[in-house]
Amino acid sequence: MSDPGNRSVPSVDVESGLAPAVRPGAPDAALISRRSNGASSSDTSGSNSNGGNDAQTPSGPAGLRILMKDLSYHVASNKQRGQRAYLLKGVSAYLEPGQMTALMGPSGSGKTTLLDLLAGRKTVGKMEGHLSFGGSQPTQKFLRRYTGYVEQFDTLLGDLTVREMLLYTAELKRPMEEPLADKRREVDVLLKRLALNDCADIKIGDPLSKGISGGQAKRTNIGLALISSPRVLFLDEPTSGLDSHTANEVMKVVSGLVADGTTITATIHSPTAAIFALFDRVMLLVRGQLVYFGPQGLPALQFAATQWPSAAAASQLLALHRAAASGAVQQSVVAAAGGGGAGGAISALAFNDAEVLVETVTEADQRGDAETLAGIYDKSELRKENDRQLQLYMTETNTSRSSASAKTCRPCRVARVLLCGGGGGGGEVARDVEAPAGQQQQQHQPQRSTSSSVSGQVAQELATRSETVTSWYWGLLTLLKYRTSRNYTNPAWLGARIGDKLLISLIILTLYLGIGDNMAPDNLINIQSALFMWALLPAFGAASYVPAIVLERRLFVRERSDGLYRVFTYLAAKLVEELILSLIITLVFSTYVFYGLQLRGQWVVFWLVYFVVLSVGIVLAYLVAALSPNMDVANAALPGFVVTLLFFAGLLMTVDSIPPWWQWYSRIDFLRYAWGALMVNQFEHQKVDFVGGVSILRYYGLEGADKWAYLGYLSLFWIVFAWLALLALTYVRHQKR
Ligand SMILES: Nc1ncnc2c1ncn2[C@@H]1O[C@H](COP(=O)(O)OP(=O)(O)OP(=O)(O)O)[C@@H](O)[C@H]1O
Numbered sequence: 001m002s003d004p005g006n007r008s009v010p011s012v013d014v015e016s017g018l019a020p021a022v023r024p025g026a027p028d029a030a031l032i033s034r035r036s037n038g039a040s041s042s043d044t045s046g047s048n049s050n051g052g053n054d055a056q057t058p059s060g061p062a063g064l065r066i067l068m069k070d071l072s073y074h075v076a077s078n079k080q081r082g083q084r085a086y087l088l089k090g091v092s093a094y095l096e097p098g099q100m101t102a103l104m105g106p107s108g109s110g111k112t113t114l115l116d117l118l119a120g121r122k123t124v125g126k127m128e129g130h131l132s133f134g135g136s137q138p139t140q141k142f143l144r145r146y147t148g149y150v151e152q153f154d155t156l157l158g159d160l161t162v163r164e165m166l167l168y169t170a171e172l173k174r175p176m177e178e179p180l181a182d183k184r185r186e187v188d189v190l191l192k193r194l195a196l197n198d199c200a201d202i203k204i205g206d207p208l209s210k211g212i213s214g215g216q217a218k219r220t221n222i223g224l225a226l227i228s229s230p231r232v233l234f235l236d237e238p239t240s241g242l243d244s245h246t247a248n249e250v251m252k253v254v255s256g257l258v259a260d261g262t263t264i265t266a267t268i269h270s271p272t273a274a275i276f277a278l279f280d281r282v283m284l285l286v287r288g289q290l291v292y293f294g295p296q297g298l299p300a301l302q303f304a305a306t307q308w309p310s311a312a313a314a315s316q317l318l319a320l321h322r323a324a325a326s327g328a329v330q331q332s333v334v335a336a337a338g339g340g341g342a343g344g345a346i347s348a349l350a351f352n353d354a355e356v357l358v359e360t361v362t363e364a365d366q367r368g369d370a371e372t373l374a375g376i377y378d379k380s381e382l383r384k385e386n387d388r389q390l391q392l393y394m395t396e397t398n399t400s401r402s403s404a405s406a407k408t409c410r411p412c413r414v415a416r417v418l419l420c421g422g423g424g425g426g427g428e429v430a431r432d433v434e435a436p437a438g439q440q441q442q443q444h445q446p447q448r449s450t451s452s453s454v455s456g457q458v459a460q461e462l463a464t465r466s467e468t469v470t471s472w473y474w475g476l477l478t479l480l481k482y483r484t485s486r487n488y489t490n491p492a493w494l495g496a497r498i499g500d501k502l503l504i505s506l507i508i509l510t511l512y513l514g515i516g517d518n519m520a521p522d523n524l525i526n527i528q529s530a531l532f533m534w535a536l537l538p539a540f541g542a543a544s545y546v547p548a549i550v551l552e553r554r555l556f557v558r559e560r561s562d563g564l565y566r567v568f569t570y571l572a573a574k575l576v577e578e579l580i581l582s583l584i585i586t587l588v589f590s591t592y593v594f595y596g597l598q599l600r601g602q603w604v605v606f607w608l609v610y611f612v613v614l615s616v617g618i619v620l621a622y623l624v625a626a627l628s629p630n631m632d633v634a635n636a637a638l639p640g641f642v643v644t645l646l647f648f649a650g651l652l653m654t655v656d657s658i659p660p661w662w663q664w665y666s667r668i669d670f671l672r673y674a675w676g677a678l679m680v681n682q683f684e685h686q687k688v689d690f691v692g693g694v695s696i697l698r699y700y701g702l703e704g705a706d707k708w709a710y711l712g713y714l715s716l717f718w719i720v721f722a723w724l725a726l727l728a729l730t731y732v733r734h735q736k737r
Contacts, residue, residue, distance in 0.1 A: 062231065064232055065097055067393055068129065071088060094386075109286050112152075130394075144467045159486040163201055166187045169227050171470075218242060235265070251278055271354045276297075282295070284358075290377060292382075296353070307376050308376065476573050512527075535610075535613055535678055550630065551631070567726060574622070575619070593606075606678065656701050676710045680706070
């Protein structure tokens, strides 16, 4: 693998928007900053008060600075035909390495849209404007390999334990060269960091057989995104569905990653005060437009109170914050906050920050003032400041591209990033409630750095030509190791594949016992019927392979988007898993049926036809499943298609009698070749009359047919359906986002 997958020893290039992997002292600085920012100390001093930093910090890579300028995104409107719907309009902002940015706003304001756009997960629509990661336009391959995305809904493998789930992802997402022992160690570090040790060896489970709790599942999901030490982490509603305690714990763990320099962005609805205080910056969206981008906490409230119309709540809260910060917490303030003492009051006041901001813009939006708010922000000093900073970063990027980067010693670079506020909010004095207004103003000057050169390693990553870290065969082996091994010991999984075939083979055995060597004309019809059922039933049995694709579609889409494997690898693993099992069961069933019925011809042909038809049925099921939007459609489509094949297989109507306009369908009916091969195998050396002195093979148009050629044709169907299934899995998207 020429692509550098191994980033356990991170490069350091702070000026380019790359934060150092480990910044000495950063956690403390971040913690102090957070405490001074309105959150009660108890918020950050629990058992995991430093976000899990007491656990060994896995060596992580530097983060990347993300720049957005006039970013717009539109899709075909679902309200007005032929019109465009702009879901994002002219968003300009920057996301810093080593910082957490909250994407907030009313429901439907475009938070997830923006997150998906940044993460390259949009499958429809068109983006306009500038978007760069570390100075380069990110490719989807880069985003899949080097960024982490925590989806709002959990997509985990219920049969694996939490530890196995993380190790499975580590094997697919970390370099192949890394020894398994090292991967296990990384998993152990993550388990500790995410406070998952207690449930590490518990099966994840599913809605029907409950395993781990919702909070543990959420943390496991976050662990999956972190296992590859991504430079950038996106989280979509990471606290949804969690109680406030668990939500706080989860977000503390996430915030601990800023110490690694990771660039973190999360959409978040109504964070608790403790969670809101963990963020460095806020992007507030209303109807796809930015109405505030800046530090969270006091500056945000100040902006709302002084700039927005009807923002009385923000003004009141601001006044209360100031009173609390100055120590002059009066009785009335405490009462207003509903707390029992000064500490309780401050905590309660802080609790309202995020809510007040979102409530205020939601009300404004409902009044039809979204444009007004966007206009206010556009004309504000804050916007100008943000634009100046953005411009500076963009210019630096361009300059560094055209000139050799100035080398800076590591301590200087580390110092600079801390001063620039590029890490953990250490330098974000504007958030400090006690900082004098003048000082705040000074601190808001554009942050200057001297070079934006992108380290060679990052440049290589940005230019990666592979969407996965590991090769296809490694992916295949890993899928077999973790997923197939579980399926093979899962009675429900095995039952769905073996049960119907066992039942039908036993019925055929007992119903047609010993009829195979009786060539009396009136018995021939029984033999041909038994052979027809033998050829047909594995095709009908293909229905049991549909859920494997349809029901795990969300998992497949997520794992593919995460760059765990290619579509080919996924399909190959599924086929190997099914074909090995099919090989075993067809060998057993065809043996007792062939000899039990005392059939003529070669057993190997009898078995091969059964095995190949079953294999064709499996890839056909995959094709139908990949094309169908859901189980209902797939369940109707597959048997419907197989029934059409019955008419043209040659038994219900002889091939010669099929009208010319249906002959083409008869030629592409794989059952015709399956049954034909069985008939030839049985009767090719039997000179028996069937109807009016005509041999049975001649009657059915099979005289002179070559059973091996028929088997060859049958195999061609397997190749064609497998190829079509691969294309359908790759290109047919049922999840539009
Ligand atoms: N094709 C379309 N035509 C018109 N509007 C659309 C279309 N697709 C999405 N939208 C709208 O775009 C908006 C953005 O949705 P998005 O999921 O990004 O919002 P959100 O802020 O994340 O909301 P929530 O907090 O509820 O998840 C929504 O109001 C949605 O109705």
